[in-house]
Amino acid sequence: MNAQANVEEQALIPLIREAAARLPDGQEPASGGPVIEVRGLRKSYDGVEAVAGIDLEVRAGEVFAFLGPNGAGKTTTVEILEGYRRRTAGDVWVLGVDPARAGRDWRARIGVVLQESEPESELTAEECLSLYAGYYPRPRQVAETLELVGLTDHRTARCGRMSGGQRRRLDVALALIGDPELLFLDEPTTGFDPAARQSAWEVIAGLRNLGKTIFLTTHYMEEAERLADRIAVLAAGRIVAEGTAATLGGRDTKASIITFTLPAGVPAEDLPPAVTGGIVGTAGGRVEAQARSPLSLVGALAEWAKAHAVDLPDLQVHRPTLEDTYLQLTRGPR
Amino acid sequence: MTAATGHQGRAAGTQRQLPGLIAHEFGSDFRCFERNVQSVFFTLVLPVLFLVILASIFRNATVKVPGGIMQESVYYVPGIIAFGLIAAAFSNLTVTVVRNRESGIYKRRRATPLPASAVIAGRALVAILTALAITVLLLVVGWAAYGASIPGRTAPAFVVDVVVGAAVFCCLGFAVASLIRTVDAAQPVVQAIVLPLSFISGVFIATSELPGWLAGIGKVFPVEHLVAALLAAYNPHTTGSGFRWGDLAVLAVWGAAGLIIAVRRFNWLPRGG
Numbered sequence: 248m249n250a251q252a253n254v255e256e257q258a259l260i261p262l263i264r265e266a267a268a269r270l271p272d273g274q275e276p277a278s279g280g281p282v283i284e285v286r287g288l289r290k291s292y293d294g295v296e297a298v299a300g301i302d303l304e305v306r307a308g309e310v311f312a313f314l315g316p317n318g319a320g321k322t323t324t325v326e327i328l329e330g331y332r333r334r335t336a337g338d339v340w341v342l343g344v345d346p347a348r349a350g351r352d353w354r355a356r357i358g359v360v361l362q363e364s365e366p367e368s369e370l371t372a373e374e375c376l377s378l379y380a381g382y383y384p385r386p387r388q389v390a391e392t393l394e395l396v397g398l399t400d401h402r403t404a405r406c407g408r409m410s411g412g413q414r415r416r417l418d419v420a421l422a423l424i425g426d427p428e429l430l431f432l433d434e435p436t437t438g439f440d441p442a443a444r445q446s447a448w449e450v451i452a453g454l455r456n457l458g459k460t461i462f463l464t465t466h467y468m469e470e471a472e473r474l475a476d477r478i479a480v481l482a483a484g485r486i487v488a489e490g491t492a493a494t495l496g497g498r499d500t501k502a503s504i505i506t507f508t509l510p511a512g513v514p515a516e517d518l519p520p521a522v523t524g525g526i527v528g529t530a531g532g533r534v535e536a537q538a539r540s541p542l543s544l545v546g547a548l549a550e551w552a553k554a555h556a557v558d559l560p561d562l563q564v565h566r567p568t569l570e571d572t573y574l575q576l577t578r579g580p581r
Numbered sequence: 582m583t584a585a586t587g588h589q590g591r592a593a594g595t596q597r598q599l600p601g602l603i604a605h606e607f608g609s610d611f612r613c614f615e616r617n618v619q620s621v622f623f624t625l626v627l628p629v630l631f632l633v634i635l636a637s638i639f640r641n642a643t644v645k646v647p648g649g650i651m652q653e654s655v656y657y658v659p660g661i662i663a664f665g666l667i668a669a670a671f672s673n674l675t676v677t678v679v680r681n682r683e684s685g686i687y688k689r690r691r692a693t694p695l696p697a698s699a700v701i702a703g704r705a706l707v708a709i710l711t712a713l714a715i716t717v718l719l720l721v722v723g724w725a726a727y728g729a730s731i732p733g734r735t736a737p738a739f740v741v742d743v744v745v746g747a748a749v750f751c752c753l754g755f756a757v758a759s760l761i762r763t764v765d766a767a768q769p770v771v772q773a774i775v776l777p778l779s780f781i782s783g784v785f786i787a788t789s790e791l792p793g794w795l796a797g798i799g800k801v802f803p804v805e806h807l808v809a810a811l812l813a814a815y816n817p818h819t820t821g822s823g824f825r826w827g828d829l830a831v832l833a834v835w836g837a838a839g840l841i842i843a844v845r846r847f848n849w850l851p852r853g854g
Contacts, residue, residue, distance in 0.1 A: 329692060331850065351596050351694035359692035364685030369616040370609065381605040382693040384594050425693065 282307050282460045288337035290323050297323045299484035310455050312471035313464040315481035316577050321464045325433050358427035360418045362434050368407025372398050383425035396420045412443040432463045468570040482577040496572040503541035507562040508533050521547035606703025624673050628665030636727050645789040648818025658723035659811035660784040665715035670747045672771045674708040674754035679767040683851045691849035705751050712747035731814050735823030739814035746807045749836030755843035763853040778804040803835040
């Protein structure tokens with residue numbers, strides 16, 4: 248695992264230099280202008296609205312994660328941005344072009360990892376990449392791209408005989424071979440084992456360092472938290488929350504939950520007012536309290552415990568996780 | 582064939598021209614063909630087996646053809662050439678196109694600057710080239726094993742028949758591929774079209790031995806006309822150059838219909854959902 252990660256990190260260094268060398272004089276990488284702009288996007292299938300009015304902005308050089316349960320409209324939205332599907336209403340600009348009218352020059356600037364696709368099973372990984380390199384005006388080197396996704400040792404393997412994880416790496420390599428400015432990754436690590444997911448994340452983090460803009464859809468909160476600069480949560484065709492991993496859905500200002508068990512014979516009424524004011528439940532000596540400022544509650548609790556020579560060995564302070572926030576946002580009477 | 586050779590020779594940053602892209606697609610599609618055991622067996626091996634089996638069974642028989650009778654073993658050579666040509670230009674192409682579309686290979690290519698015309702032309706070239714290859718193979722086997730030969734005066738007509746036949750069945754292949762929804766259905770649908778038509782079009786049984794109504798049905802479809810055109814080149818009773826303009830015209834009409842459907846219905850995205 249670590250050896251693998253090192254190989255990938257080393258492979259990135261020349262790529263970063265190369266990317267920097269390509270920029271025209273005076274142009275900053277990742278200047279922050281909008282790469283994707285969406286206003287009032289709607290898409291209906293036979294009268295059913297899969298996407299019910301979405302506004303989005305993705306800036307150059309950022310990793311934008313699009314979260315949502317199955318059927319929320321994630322893939323429909325991504326496929327409209329990629330130019331595969333027509334929208335019912337709204338305005339969409341990707342790299343300054345309407346994807347529904349985009350041509351070859353625009354396609355040379357994007358890279359796409361589809362949610363599901365099989366490779367050319369009779370070709371080797373290397374041949375497959377050479378094939379796709381030939382489609383682009385300014386392709387990346389094949390050997391270097393294989394190394395970037397950790398497939399160098401499997402370059403002569405027929406794609407049809409590769410494992411699921413190897414195929415997914417090849418998908419990423421094929422999306423990168425044209426050296427795109429913008430990369431769409433639709434659930435790139437679904438079905439990966441934890442080790443493969445970890446190394447895929449390293450690859451994606453490396454791409455951000457190259458100044459690529461990445462539009463990522465995922466089911467995995469940890470993936471969004473690790474990779475994304477900004478997150479939007481989609482539920483039933485609408486964006487229900489947008490922000491960073493830390494602020495999404497007001498997560499940063501939500502109350503913390505403090506739990507502990509009182510020793511036998513000590514009633515909850517003995518606790519100081521700073522603690523009792525926050526109590527939301529007691530069951531069998533187990534106390535659960537909420538606090539916007541957890542430190543003051545815990546401080547008062549500690550002083551009280553010290554004064555009464557009571558120990559609270561199972562004291563816990565729990566912040567709402569991104570997953571808690573996500574589940575709260577996407578749950579509901581839909 | 583590395584990325585470097587792919588973009589040297591043109592100005593950095595300009596799109597590749599169509600002829601280069603077609604050649605690029607053809608090279609890769611041909612490699613996929615020759616590495617696929619099933620493709621090679623059905624297009625290059627099975628027709629030869631059929632010729633050897635049929636010509637051996639009916640070695641000493643004769644069959645009624647336009648103008649008189651001919652050796653049945655010789656009769657089978659143009660019939661099986663038609664069969665092999667259809668296997669390569671139509672059956673194999675249809676199955677490959679459906680597979681590439683349904684497995685998302687075309688969908689992935691749609692996200693690249695590759696134009697649809699290069700995808701279609703590249704795969705069509707593989708179909709036509711393999712059709713020519715099986716034709717030459719059967720010509721040689723027919724001549725060496727059964728003494729079947731084409732007189733010089735009908736040879737140009739034979740070449741035209743083969744080229745027209747390959748092009749027509751290639752168009753029909755793209756058209757039928759656009760109508761099939763799943764990979765699993767591709768091979769059965771193709772065989773359900775090719776096998777019955779082969780039986781009523783003179784491939785396995787001479788049309789002179791069929792009941793009139795069955796031969797009449799066969800005449801509606803292109804297989805019969807390809808077999809009849811190719812047979813004229815081998816038939817010792819053929820007078821003149823052996824061009825069967827009526828059969829070629831029917832083939833051309835089928836080809837044009839196929840082309841219209843193929844162009845209108847070509848789709849990069851899977852149809853099966």
